[in-house]
Amino acid sequence: MAIVPYKKSSLPITWRIAISIVIASIVINAISSASLIYINYKEEEKQFVYHVDEIQASHMTSLANALWHFDNKQIRVQGEGIYNLYFIGYVRISSDDNTLYERGEVSRNPENNHFMIPIQQNDRLIGELEVGFARDRILKDIIYSAQKMILMQLVAGFLLALLLFWRVHRIITRHLIDLNKQISIQKESSEHQFLTLDREIYNDELSAVVDSFNQLTEEINDELIKKETAQKALAETNNKLEQRVEERTKNLQVAIDELNDTLENLRNAQSQLIESEKLSSLGGMVAGVAHEINTPIGLCITTHSFIKDLFKDMRIRFDSGQISKNNFTEFMQNMEESVDILSKNLERAANLIQSFKHVSEDQAGEALRKFNLNDYLHEINSTLNPKLKTTLHKVKITCPEDIELEGFPGALSQVITNLVMNSLLHGFEDIKQGKITIKAEQQKNTIVIVYSDDGKGLSSESQAKIFEPFYTTKRGYGGTGLGMHLVYNLVSQTMQGTIQLQEADKGCTFLITIPAKVKEIEAPNES
Numbered sequence: 001m002a003i004v005p006y007k008k009s010s011l012p013i014t015w016r017i018a019i020s021i022v023i024a025s026i027v028i029n030a031i032s033s034a035s036l037i038y039i040n041y042k043e044e045e046k047q048f049v050y051h052v053d054e055i056q057a058s059h060m061t062s063l064a065n066a067l068w069h070f071d072n073k074q075i076r077v078q079g080e081g082i083y084n085l086y087f088i089g090y091v092r093i094s095s096d097d098n099t100l101y102e103r104g105e106v107s108r109n110p111e112n113n114h115f116m117i118p119i120q121q122n123d124r125l126i127g128e129l130e131v132g133f134a135r136d137r138i139l140k141d142i143i144y145s146a147q148k149m150i151l152m153q154l155v156a157g158f159l160l161a162l163l164l165f166w167r168v169h170r171i172i173t174r175h176l177i178d179l180n181k182q183i184s185i186q187k188e189s190s191e192h193q194f195l196t197l198d199r200e201i202y203n204d205e206l207s208a209v210v211d212s213f214n215q216l217t218e219e220i221n222d223e224l225i226k227k228e229t230a231q232k233a234l235a236e237t238n239n240k241l242e243q244r245v246e247e248r249t250k251n252l253q254v255a256i257d258e259l260n261d262t263l264e265n266l267r268n269a270q271s272q273l274i275e276s277e278k279l280s281s282l283g284g285m286v287a288g289v290a291h292e293i294n295t296p297i298g299l300c301i302t303t304h305s306f307i308k309d310l311f312k313d314m315r316i317r318f319d320s321g322q323i324s325k326n327n328f329t330e331f332m333q334n335m336e337e338s339v340d341i342l343s344k345n346l347e348r349a350a351n352l353i354q355s356f357k358h359v360s361e362d363q364a365g366e367a368l369r370k371f372n373l374n375d376y377l378h379e380i381n382s383t384l385n386p387k388l389k390t391t392l393h394k395v396k397i398t399c400p401e402d403i404e405l406e407g408f409p410g411a412l413s414q415v416i417t418n419l420v421m422n423s424l425l426h427g428f429e430d431i432k433q434g435k436i437t438i439k440a441e442q443q444k445n446t447i448v449i450v451y452s453d454d455g456k457g458l459s460s461e462s463q464a465k466i467f468e469p470f471y472t473t474k475r476g477y478g479g480t481g482l483g484m485h486l487v488y489n490l491v492s493q494t495m496q497g498t499i500q501l502q503e504a505d506k507g508c509t510f511l512i513t514i515p516a517k518v519k520e521i522e523a524p525n526e527s
Contacts, residue, residue, distance in 0.1 A: 017161075017168055025157030033146040052115050052131065055082060060119065063129065067095055068121045075100050082131065090114075090132030104132065175206055231321060234328060238318055241335075245311050248339065252304050255346055259297050297349060303341045310334050368520050370406045373440055373447065374399040380416050387424065392433040395420065399440040405447060407518035411494040418483045419451050419510065427455025427508060445516050452509040458501075466501055 059078055066074035075093055079101035083091040090104035119127040175197055182195050195210045195217075314331050317323040377397050388395060405412075420436060428434040439450045458466065469485040491499040497514030 017164060019161075021161040021164060022157055025154065025160075029150050029153045029157070033150050036142075036146055036149070052117065055085070055129075055131065056117060060117070060129070063093070064119050064121045064126065067093075067100075067119055067127045072100065079103065082129075088131055090130070092130040093119075093127065094130070095119075095127035100127070172206065179210070230325070231318075231323070234318065234323060237328075238314065242311070242315075245307065245335075248342075249304065249307070252300065252342060256297065256300060256304075259349055263297075300342055300346060300349075303338050307335065307338050310338070368406070368408055368518065370404060371409050372401070373403040373405045374401045376405075376409055376412065377416070377438060377440065380413050383413075384417065384420055387421070391424070391428075393424065393428055393436065394434075395436045395438065397438045399438070400442070403440065403442050403447065403516075405514075405516055407514065408494050411490045415487050415490050415495075415499075415512070416451070418487050422483060423453040423455055423508070427453045427457070429456065431455060442516065447514050447516050449512040449514070450509065451512065452504065452507060454507040457504070457507050463501060467499075 059082055063075065063078045065071075066078060079091050079093050080103075082088055083103050088104070091101065092099060092103075093101040114132050115130070117129040117131065118125055119129055178197075179195055195213055197206060197210055201207070310331060314323070314327075317327055374397075377399055381395055381397060384395070416438070423434070423436055434453060434455055436451075436453045441448050466484050467488040488499060491497050491512055491514065495514045496518050497512060499513075500511045502509045502511050
């Protein structure tokens with residue numbers, strides 16, 4: 001499991017809690033104070049209307065008499081009295097547009113905080129009293145009150161933070177520090193012991209953490225004991241497995257050496273078989289089979305190297321004591337898969353060699369023997385696969401599985417091989433995808449084989465001279481003109497049958513008729 005990284009901080013938990021409380025207290029006090037200032041200020045603005053009514057009730061009669069009698073001294077006294085009210089910031093007394101008394105500053109927002117009061121005497125307008133709200137003075141008083149409240153709240157918050165700092169340290173932090181020391185000591189000594197709390201027994205979160213840690217420590221100790229036991233058993237199993245791997249590696253090396261020897265023998269046989277026109281196609285077949293064999297051999301060598309790497313990695317894990325059950329299970333699965341790959345590829349190589357061995361021995365020795373026609377046709381096709389795999393051409397074989405033929409299989413192999421190569425070189429020239437069909441059936445004591453392709457066919461001249469020696473349409477391009485002549489002689493003499501070129505709408509069709517049991521002859525003559 002991946003370890004989640006965390007941000008490192010040099011401040012203990014108690015300090016962080018105390019700082020958080022102080023900051024929260026400051027923020028809350030600031031918000032509450034600002035709200036209180038705003039509310040009180042708005043309330044004072046609302047009360048200003050009522051204060052104006054009080055001024056009318058208490059000062060307007062005296063002020064009207066002073067104006068009526070032109071008593072400037074009394075007018076000043078009344079003006080000073082109104083201005084000295086704490087909520088008044090501006091006073092102006094006028095008569096007939098003449099200012100008799102003015103003090104203070106006009107409010108910046110006269111719509112809400114400025115009033116014009118008419119002065120009447122005997123129902124006659126003799127002047128005006130203009131008053132303005134003392135915004136700055138009221139705001140200053142409100143802010144001063146709020147500052148005292150903020151200071152008291154900050155002191156209370158600071159004292160609360162100190163109290164919480166002390167309590168958190170007593171209840172939590174000092175125990176966490178002690179637990180950390182105990183764990184560090186266990187880490188240095190590599191011993192797993194139970195943690196303890198230096199306090200009375202409480203059923204709280206710290207006790208739950210300590211109990212869980214102690215339970216985990218006990219489980220780790222049990223796992224270590226099981227691991228030591230498993231490692232001992234694994235050591236014994238690993239030694240046995242090492243012996244099995246070495247034994248199978250030796251067997252694999254022997255098989256690879258045998259395959260290499262066989263491959264070398266095939267190359268030697270190639271140089272010998274090319275000397276005869278009858279066996280000329282066997283040279284290409286050897287090279288193709290060698291290429292086919294190289295694939296499973298290469299896979300075997302690669303798998304062998306993979307097994308060695310697996311064993312080396314397991315040995316390192318075992319020696320370091322880091323092997324686990326999952327590692328060993330994965331190792332066994334990889335070994336089973338590798339051995340299965342070795343078995344399949346060795347079997348594939350052996351089958352290729354066996355097929356080539358049958359065909360090559362038959363073509364070289366011309367021994368009379370009994371063989372299954374269907375199986376032998378497919379073996380011949382296997383030897384031709386290297387040539388066919390480089391093209392898009394296909395070969396389809398239709399033959400009952402119970403036809404047993406007693407004759408010269410090498411001659412049959414040479415006939416089929418020459419016909420297929422003739423189709424590839426001549427019939428499918430300039431054709432990307434062609435089809436060859438080989439059908440065989442038994443009619444009493446006679447075997448009938450029909451070979452056909454869907455190539456470009458033969459001209460009238462070629463049809464008349466197809467079996468004549470040295471006739472070829474590839475003169476100067478490697479053609480000798482002996483291939484079809486050899487086929488004719490093999491069928492008519494060695495196989496004691498007949499071969500005919502039949503008319504076809506497309507391509508070429510050959511009808512081969514041979515006896516199911518060929519009479520033994522002293523020396524077959526195909527030339």
